[in-house]
Amino acid sequence: MANWFLRGVRQGVVTTAYPRRADLSTADLPVPPTFASGRINSEKAARLVAVCPSSALAVEAADLVLDVGRCTGCQRCLRVAGEDGRSSAHFEWATRDRHALLVHFPIGESS
């Protein structure tokens, strides 16, 4: 009997059920961050903009704008943001609208 057949019978179906059901392995994927709205002040925002190697963070009017399209998930900004930022834990960012990838976080005054 072919090896793969025996292996398949032993292991069962390995194909993911996505998109019908969620795939559990997605919890560990490197994904873009999200920041606490209103908790980041301008000085921290400037530091966040400087630390991003992919120019994904920018300050526009009174918002910290994260361009999810440019984000590589390197998490340097999370180290700077500390408790004001965390992983978005979301990997399904595909979109037809480029501007929908620009996430705005209002800059607050408190530090």
Added chain:
Amino acid sequence: MIENEEVDRRRDAPPALRSSSVAETAAELHRRSVRLFGRSLHIRTIDTGSCGACESELRLLSSPRYDFHRLGLFFAPAPRHADCLMVTGPGTLAMDHALMTTYEAMPDPKIVVAVGACPMGGVFGRDQYTHGDLSTQLPVDVYIPGCPPSPLALLQGLLLALDRSQARMPGRTEPAR
């Protein structure tokens, strides 16, 4: 095609000037052309200078774990057979000719998918060797962010291109002021 003209205008204008009616027309045209594909898509990938991580993830689409054939998606051996062009890489100038000839060799209707952070201006951006933003070269229909996007993200993006899935952005996007 009128759809491309709409997209051109959208590309050049800053976000604030973009009107919802134009976006709706573009979406409707896109839906009409996508209906021609049925439920299946033939994909041609092109690497305009990427590091290869996106290619590794793309390759895994045909592995038993993700198996995109069960969803009706296939890689095409040549652009002549393709409905969809998946572009990775920051658009190096050296690949300009190849990218354009590939795009022109694909019969209409076709869709363009930007894969990864590079074609959206990330990592390299625009410099003396790269274009950075793919939408300055081709009309892009779907964006799949990630560095690299996992095969599951790629599947979601491709199903989105076929109108078999909704965009699943978390929370809401606050409008620009």
Added chain:
Amino acid sequence: MTGVLIGLLVAAVVLWAGAALTAILGRSIPGVRMASVLSCTGGGAALVAGVAELATRAQAQIALSSGVAGSVTLVLTPLAAVFLMALGLVAMALGANFPRSHEPGTATTTYLVSYHLALLASLFVLLAGTVTVFLVAWESMTLTSYLLALRHHRDRGVAGGAFLFIALGEVGFAMIIAAFGILALRTGSLDFAVMHARAAALGGGWGDAVFLLILLGFAFKAGLIPLHLALPAADPVAPPDGAAFLSAIVTKLAVYGICLVSFRLLPAGPVWWGLTAMSLGVVSAVLGVLYSLMERDWKRFLAFSTIENLGVILIALGGSLTFMESAQPALAALLLIAALYHVLNHSTYKALLFLQAGVVEVATGLRDMDRLGGLMKRMPKTALIALVGTLGIAALPPLNGFVSEWLVFQGLFQGFRIHSHLVAVLIVVAAASLALTGGLAVNAFARMFGIPFLGMPRSAGAAGANEHNRPVAGGALLATACIVLALGAPLVLTALDRAAAATTGVNILSRLVVPGLTVIPAHTDFSSFSPTYLAVCLLGMLAVPLLLARLGRRRSSDRTAPVWAGGIYRFRPRMQYTATTHANPVRVTFDELYRPHFEITRASDNPAGQSGPVHYGFKVAPLFERYLYQPLTRLVEGIARRAQPIQSGDVNLYLLYVLGAILVVYVVAVR
């Protein structure tokens, strides 16, 4: 009717002689034009004579006064009429091309004179009614063909090629003389009709000896392997219409000789005659097409293709003899008809292809297929005519090659009707070899048409080609003939049946062409096929989708984009397939047969990419030259060297020879 026939034949003779004279007298353009008109008309007369003979079954015979070596009798038999049709058609086509393919001058005059003498000699070979006429005409044909091949005698390789042609022709001629000598001695007459009546005198070993001598003797001229070297040597060096004449007519005259002796002058013989002829045909067909695939020189390729087709003709003839000697006369007649059909077809499309190859050679200066390309856009008329010829010779429906090969296959497939299992198995092997040949031939001719005509030009010569002032009439005439021979298959078969009936005594017309334009292979329970309806069907199948596409197409929704070439910057001609690479799969498969010799040299020893041009040389091992011809040549030279002391130059020794000879004659005469 007889009078008309004789008149037509005399007209042909006079016109061709006139053409030769005109060539001598008028060394200018009007002279060449006049020769062309006369030659063409003469060809037409010969063609009509052949058709008339088959249509009316008249017996045209001229007997002249008895000379020293028997009377001179000229007879037009139905069998000869078939070959006469081929001769006339090819002569017409070649004649039509004279004005544009020959520059007036001394060389042209010599050439045209020898060409027309060759035509006359061929005519007399076909009309010969006695051994003397046949042999004299045959030798004249060989000599004048030799002069034909020598047209460009100052070019390299021409003299050698022509010499090989005549040397091998003479060896064959010696065997033919021997065979006819035996026939004449045993039957006591030089007249073919008398020989036919007294065929029974050739019992036992004499008949076998005659058959083998005839088969081998004519094989030299017909180009059957392993006696084939004359053809690839002479065809490339002769001018295009000379090569067309050599391939299309001279080889067929050899076939006529084999038919004449085996079917008319010899009695019914053992089965191994037919099997020997068939195996010779199989070897020639398979090896011919295999060697042709390795050729880059266009005309040498066509020469090997001629060898392959002669092999097919001989398979059919051998099969015919086998069936005749196995009590299956209907199938014997069928295969003879198939062989004669293939003779007509091959003359037509081979002459056509040689003419087109010649046009290309003059327009580009190249014969090497690996250096040509893109000629379809630059020489559209030539390409179209060559396409018709290629489709014909590759035996693709609905053209004429398909009809004749179908008949041969159908005849061979019915080998199961023979009771001897061994013979039936050998016939199946022959059919399988024919199938292999057919497949390889399609490959070979796809290569022959595709590489020079399609794609991009691979050299400056090809890029600068144009059709200005190139001959077209001859090729167009032959292309039309190809189509007529295909669509008019029922008519052609009716005519050929008359020839077969006269030769074998079996008339199968009612079991060959049935109402409804259908052809059946001599038995109603086997298969059937209608060339006319097939042609209509194929054209319909082509036309209907085109029509639907035209009607269903929305306006201006088409976009033209360049050919997809992998996105590379510039598509260069050197990136295309060459003729050598196209045939590479066959080369690899049959490597044991070819045993090629490779030579790869670099301009310098610098590392890869900087070493300068790389030269790749590839040569097929010349098996027959190495293992057959060279040993024989060395043997003959060795014997000659050993016998040299006889020619010492010493007068006293010569006087001794004279004395010895007188003594011997005296002793013998007194006895």
